[in-house]
Amino acid sequence: MNVRRGSTTFLKVIIFLAGIAVLALCICLPGIAVKDAKVHPETAYFLIPFLICSYGFCIAVSVALYQAYKLLTYIEKNNALSELSLKSLQIIKKCAFAVIILILIAIVGLRVLASVTDSDDAAGPTSLCLMGILATSIIAATVDALQKPLKKAPI
Template identity: 85%
Template sequence: MNVKRGSTTFLKVIIFLAGIAVLAMCIWLPQIAVKDARVHPDTAYFVIPFLVCTYGFCIAFSVALYQAYKLLTYIEKNNAFSELSFKSLKIIKKCAFTVIILILIAIVSLRVLAIVTVSDDAAGPTSLCLMGILATSIFAAIVDTLQKPLKNALDIK
């Protein structure tokens, strides 16, 4: 097995493990939300925006993982500079922007929850959300940087 195949196989395993983690989160998330709603019945209606944002994040992240898996398959088959690779990178970038929008919606929900329940402070979760936006923005910038030379190579062909 050559080095390129070994590294793409390693990355595929990492993508698969990340997919399992997302699936586990989707399975246990409703149970956690119901427990929290029972403990805090006065703010139970905030579970719905939280679940919408979280499941939207999971769907966008899963689509991005699938496209990354497909991209690694194209690389293994020496089709790295193809239209299919370009489309995969484009979808991954759209998923990154979707995640950013969903995180912004989560920040707004957190801030509203902090205003409604005067005793709660949303500074910690808000800062974590902003760090998530920063990480996703960096990822989107990397994908955009990879997409530009690929587009130039496709235009030359």
């Protein structure tokens, strides 16, 4: 029991640190976007869609982190096979799909931006976006694999 409590506490600390990183990104993002719009005024009209997509991403990740924190709390209280943990897993999976959709929208925006401005090459950011989709898909598949036994378990 002590090992489980230590590992869940460690994971809770990691989730908390990731939440701080997401919060810092939300705070710094408008300043970075405005500076970029001043440097590149010809692409300033991409500022609002970029911020909407970025904040949607931050909200989805924050909700998923909160649900993961709640799930670890259920595990600590020996309620891992409860209806509440199943609900948390479902919300995490929905957030993963929302992140994938937002990343796909960002790829489309990058491609449009690259076609509008002849000097930009979107291959690097597009490959990073595809790696993000792969990582998020792995998380969604893992959550789905965890959900199946919980749905069959007698609660």
